[in-house]
Amino acid sequence: MSTAVTPDPAGPAGATNTANATAVTPVSPTAPPGAAGRWLSRTAVNGALVLATLYMLFPLVWLLTAATKDAGGLLAGNAFSFEGFDLGRNLSDLASHGDGVYFRWYANSLLYAGVGAVLSSLVSVAAGYAFDKYAFRGKEKLFSTVLLGVLVPTTALALPMYLLASEVGLVNTYWAVLLPVLVHPFGVYLSRVFSAGYIPNEALEAARIDGAGELRVFVSIGLPMVMPGFVTVFLFQFTAIWNNFFLPLVMLSDQKLFPLSLGLYAWNSNAHAEPTYLPMVVTGSLLAVVPLIVAFVSLQRHWKAGLTAGSVK
């Protein structure tokens, strides 16, 4: 538990430390008097939280049990049992169907989300750092423009982007999906916040006095210091690209370029006519969810930091 405390003592933390210390052991905000009343309130509060948790988790549990069933077992109901257990067969079907196209989609998703998120985070962090550390004319106006970009409904852009991409011959290429996802205005906002919190100006000043150029200062002092923030921006962008559906749907028609989301959608469309696709769709969905669940469970500090920075906007 306490491991979470260590990584950011120098971060944008200092000022609120005391406030949070009290938050951990809060003074009881007036429960009904008497032990019985307090017990009742505690049960009600935690009971409500447990109910909400069940609502959030049971579809995931269903996905897990359903992925082990064959088509017959799926259609027979009894969702939460392991009746008709056939996970091995489902996995081998998944690997062999259409010359292993599923794992091609998997690799594509890793490519789009991995490469896309690294590049997009670099671009965002560079911009956020510049907004935080430099003074120039029209800076706040420019920053407002970036924030305005957060509000643009991205699906409204997909169609004109498709038509533009088809004019320059980018439709049905990796670039058609990779290029648009590099722009992440909210990442710039987060990066500015993190740059202010993690990179003390004194450190930059010291490097400058040692004669380092401005870019050198960014690459060898700023970037390493803002790393925890970089991971946060990366995590959110990775998730957004991994989950992206509309853009690939519009841009891609070649199955070999599909990311998982689009591939599973295509299979699901077949499943209505051909129930043998059902177990593959379900098992494929389970495998598609795993990397993000692992990332979110292991990088809790980072997504909480991102949502915290966002919450006080």
Next chain:
Amino acid sequence: MTTTKAGPRPGAPARGPGGRTGPPSPGTRLRFRPRSRVTGAAVLLLAPFFVLFVLVMVVPIGYAVWLSLFSEQQSGLGFGGTETVFSGLGNYTAALGDPAFREGFVVLLGYCALYIPLMIGGALALALLLDSALARARRFFQLALFLPHAVPGIIAALIWVYLYTPQLSPVVEAMEAGGIGFDFFSPSGALPSVVNIALWEWLGYNMVIFYAALQAVDRSVLEAATVDGAGAWRTAFSIKVPLIRASVVMVALFTVIGSLQLFTEPLILNKGTGSAVTSTWTPNMYAYTAAFERNDYGLAAAASVLLALTAALLSFVVTKLSGGRGRKKTERNEATA
């Protein structure tokens, strides 16, 4: 219990956008550095983002507006293909005159009326419960409630469609056993079905935002309230909620914009489930259908532009309605933090 110690502290990041980042302000730095060199570095660092920003946001917006002013017409007697002619606002009147497009907005209105109060109210209620002194295992609850956000929207929709399907679903089975017959695919069931999927995906995400904001609330204010005799309910609704108003406004804003783009979930319901959801159920689906099934790019662009304008208008209304007061609260929040 130690959840609150994760990551940069709530409240603190607000110092960023204000540019007040500590003693050596950029101004003082300029004394050491030639201005041109500093500006050069800033331009270099900002350039990649802004080049891409113009390329994939500004240009497509402009192109959509341009496209929406033209339409394809059969030339001559229908031989020799089509030609593109300027049609002014013709595509806009065509879209607005199409009952299917207007019905899309009616659906969207109904969706927002159901979804937004449930989302904001639900996320706020869960955050307050988690923030109350009585809650246990906060770290676990926070993670568990957040987890659906890790599921791609398309997969969330697939899972729930299975859970809505009578022969497959333990939910429908349990409901029938409890005497509740509900057809998730019927005309009256379509809206709640989609709302439920969206709630499942985003409730925990927004809850964490509210919870983070609540953690940033100055504890001495809450203690003062307790000393003054305010109960847990009173503290929650008269002190905590007003103090995190800025976060509520922000979440409301993003929820509205997300709602306007509704596409994936109804698309899955539309495809072959016998659901009442049509292929032009939402304005976004209408634009998609116009572009890729009818190849009417002008109409699709006009529909997209109208949708973006609606988003801009609603963003403006939401920020204006609550903007001034919300901002003051944040500043006070910062000052006390």
